[in-house]
Amino acid sequence: MIQRTATRIEARPIDHADHSWQRLLSESVTTPDALLRRLDLDPTTWLHGADKGHRLFPIRVPEPYLSRIARGDPDDPLLRQVLPFSSEAETYPGFVSDPLQESGSMPATGLIRKYDSRALLMVTGQCAINCRYCFRRHFPYEDHRLSPEDRAQALKALSDDTRINEVIFSGGDPLVANDRLLSAWLRHWQPSHTSAG
Numbered sequence: 576m577i578q579r580t581a582t583r584i585e586a587r588p589i590d591h592a593d594h595s596w597q598r599l600l601s602e603s604v605t606t607p608d609a610l611l612r613r614l615d616l617d618p619t620t621w622l623h624g625a626d627k628g629h630r631l632f633p634i635r636v637p638e639p640y641l642s643r644i645a646r647g648d649p650d651d652p653l654l655r656q657v658l659p660f661s662s663e664a665e666t667y668p669g670f671v672s673d674p675l676q677e678s679g680s681m682p683a684t685g686l687i688r689k690y691d692s693r694a695l696l697m698v699t700g701q702c703a704i705n706c707r708y709c710f711r712r713h714f715p716y717e718d719h720r721l722s723p724e725d726r727a728q729a730l731k732a733l734s735d736d737t738r739i740n741e742v743i744f745s746g747g748d749p750l751v752a753n754d755r756l757l758s759a760w761l762r763h764w765q766p767s768h769t770s771a772g
């Protein structure tokens with residue numbers, strides 16, 4: 576039985592003048608060891624499983640999120656969203672690594688098309704935080720990194736098909752892409768609906 580003696584840490588106010596969100600993301604915790612030490616969790620209990628899960632899908636936790644997790648509480652729900660477990664390596668009947676069946680619906684690099692009127696653009700493979708439950712944790716982002724030629728091809732595929740009236744910026748988290756890239760997409764593609772998801 577776990578004795579719950581955890582202390583919730585008051586979220587520290589972020590000084591936006593000194594800490595741009597890009598800097599906060601670059602300083603994220605990205606190793607199991609650092610995550611456990613930061614949260615006063617016993618490595619002899621948690622490190623083996625965390626290492627195993629981390630090798631399948633890496634840890635990424637930025638400070639503003641970290642500062643809201645209770646120290647010393649392995650059951651904190653915020654921690655459970657980011658702490659890997661060895662059970663992530665287990666296989667189950669019926670498990671599929673592409674639950675949304677996206678891999679068969681990619682007419683061009685970085686473009687997912689499952690519906691006539693809607694397309695989804697993989698703007699970036701990066702996220703501010705890596706969630707253990709992510710349904711795209713197996714997505715081959717490396718194969719869908721968009722070169723300038725890929726971008727031109729994706730734009731052409733979108734522009735040529737008049738049935739498409741909505742393009743969803745996705746990833747990863749499209750809002751961690753740099754502003755110049757996002758505005759370039761928006762400049763070239765102005766459908767009736769463009770959203771982020």
Ligand code: SF4
Pocket residue numbers: 701702703704705706708709710711712746747748
């Ligand atoms: S795509 Fe969404 S669910 Fe997956 S890791 Fe990124 S933020 Fe989390």
